[in-house]
Amino acid sequence: MNALLTETVRCLDLVLVKGRAFDSEQLAHRLDNSDAPLNQVRFLCYQTLRWYSQLKYLCDLLITKPLKAKDKEIELLLITSLCRLLYSDTPAYAVVSDAVEGVKKSKKPWAAPLINGCLRNFIRQQDKLMRQMEQSPEAKFAHPKWWIEKLRQQWPEQWQAILEANNSRAPMFIRVNRNSIQTDEYQTRLALANTASEKVAGLSACLRLSKPCAATELPGFDLGLCSVQDAGAQFAAELLAPVPGESILDACAAPGGKAAHLLELCANQLELICLDADQQRHQSLTEQLRRLQLTATTLHASALKPEEWWSQRPFDRILLDAPCSGSGVIRRHADIKHLRRPTDLANFAQQQKKLLDSVWPLLKRGGQLLYCTCSIFHEEGESLMNEFLKDSTNAEIIPIETQHWGIKQKLGRYILPTKEGMDGFYYARLKKN
Numbered sequence: 001m002n003a004l005l006t007e008t009v010r011c012l013d014l015v016l017v018k019g020r021a022f023d024s025e026q027l028a029h030r031l032d033n034s035d036a037p038l039n040q041v042r043f044l045c046y047q048t049l050r051w052y053s054q055l056k057y058l059c060d061l062l063i064t065k066p067l068k069a070k071d072k073e074i075e076l077l078l079i080t081s082l083c084r085l086l087y088s089d090t091p092a093y094a095v096v097s098d099a100v101e102g103v104k105k106s107k108k109p110w111a112a113p114l115i116n117g118c119l120r121n122f123i124r125q126q127d128k129l130m131r132q133m134e135q136s137p138e139a140k141f142a143h144p145k146w147w148i149e150k151l152r153q154q155w156p157e158q159w160q161a162i163l164e165a166n167n168s169r170a171p172m173f174i175r176v177n178r179n180s181i182q183t184d185e186y187q188t189r190l191a192l193a194n195t196a197s198e199k200v201a202g203l204s205a206c207l208r209l210s211k212p213c214a215a216t217e218l219p220g221f222d223l224g225l226c227s228v229q230d231a232g233a234q235f236a237a238e239l240l241a242p243v244p245g246e247s248i249l250d251a252c253a254a255p256g257g258k259a260a261h262l263l264e265l266c267a268n269q270l271e272l273i274c275l276d277a278d279q280q281r282h283q284s285l286t287e288q289l290r291r292l293q294l295t296a297t298t299l300h301a302s303a304l305k306p307e308e309w310w311s312q313r314p315f316d317r318i319l320l321d322a323p324c325s326g327s328g329v330i331r332r333h334a335d336i337k338h339l340r341r342p343t344d345l346a347n348f349a350q351q352q353k354k355l356l357d358s359v360w361p362l363l364k365r366g367g368q369l370l371y372c373t374c375s376i377f378h379e380e381g382e383s384l385m386n387e388f389l390k391d392s393t394n395a396e397i398i399p400i401e402t403q404h405w406g407i408k409q410k411l412g413r414y415i416l417p418t419k420e421g422m423d424g425f426y427y428a429r430l431k432k433n
């Protein structure tokens with residue numbers, strides 16, 4: 001099989017069969033050590049994961065006799081080839097020949113006629129099969145059934161737009177490091193490098209690029225002039241509104257996008273403590289701060305165990321960007337749709353509540369805490385905040401009033417993912433009485 005197909009099928013197997021995240025260490029290691037063209041493998045994996053529910057449905061229509069579990073790679077090869085037929089510019093004859101010739105050279109040459117027959121059948125009957133596929137919401141919207149049902153129930157007016165946005169390619173946003181350069185000036189540097197960009201209302205350091213590129217291709221990236229960060233994520237630091245000299249806790253900080261933004265807003269003049277419980281992610285946090293020439297105390301520690309690291313001095317402000325299902329960032333992490341289970345939401349909510357309960361006592365009286373997640377499910381957003389407030393005697397909501405973005409709720413504010421727009425987030429701001 002050609003290197004592109006072999007590697008894509010192996011990576012898909014790691015995600016879809018073995019349950020690894022697409023950005024996991026194991027997958028990165030696979031890709032780094034492969035002879036296949038890395039960007040093409042990544043792109044094809046991404047497209048296939050994005051449309052998987054639909055491609056699997058079509059595959060099941062085409063295969064008349066189900067394949068054995070040990071032949072999963074044959075099914076994945078067929079699914080990947082259907083993805084190329086539907087969502088790439090590769091000519092149909094080349095897609096069929098790559099798959100058939102590839103499988104002939106593999107350990108399962110018996111599957112060549114099957115792959116050939118299925119792909120040719122698909123090409124012949126594409127219109128009919130696609131109409132048939134439209135009957136299944138799971139296939140039509142390319143999301144698991146429970147996901148569609150949950151969105152429908154929680155966002156009755158927006159669910160279809162959310163699903164469509166989730167299947168689109170996310171635009172690229174950057175945050176200009178205004179300690180080093182002004183936004184206008186950086187925009188000029190981008191233009192000189194042939195990249196058009198536009199400002200985003202309500203965010204002074206944010207630019208939306210007309211076309212995505214590798215971070216390292218951005219002017220002055222290595223010198224810390226900018227960072228790649230979705231616009232939706234850039235509201236965190238603005239909402240926490242740090243004042244130079246304050247002591248701030250970023251309780252779940254890695255890889256450090258929001259922590260760096262807090263420091264950039266205060267010319268690096270904060271007593272910022274950044275925690276992360278994951279060793280490797282903690283490492284990426286320190287590297288990010290170093291690149292941006294920003295200073296904070298970074299600790300590989302758990303926000304659930306303040307007794308191990310807290311000096312007993314209350315913080316002026318706390319950012320709790322809690323681990324979550326990631327339901328707002330599906331455009332950038334298509335694997336999430338297939339890795340999450342409906343029961344995961346209760347586990348995430350429990351963890352989020354524990355984190356809130358654990359860091360709340362560390363906030364000084366009159367101080368503010370910003371809670372956020374990159375999820376649009378209420379279990380991890382508005383419902384969780386409601387529960388926290390029910391149990392708390394000294395917490396008060398500070399409403400987030402703005403015309404620029406998001407959907408106001410009783411307590412916090414959601415950003416829903418939109419095509420060409422921002423990722424999905426939930427924000428709620430609390431004050432300690």
Ligand SMILES: C[S@@+](CC[C@H](N)C(=O)[O-])C[C@H]1O[C@@H](n2cnc3c(N)ncnc32)[C@H](O)[C@@H]1O
Pocket residue numbers: 251252253254255256257258259275276277278281301302303304321322323324
């Ligand atoms: C949503 S991410 C944070 C993103 C980060 N704020 C940023 O803007 O780049 C959540 C982080 O919480 C970390 N985490 C999970 N449990 C934790 C705990 N008990 N204490 C501290 N960090 C934790 C995870 O390792 C993960 O890096």
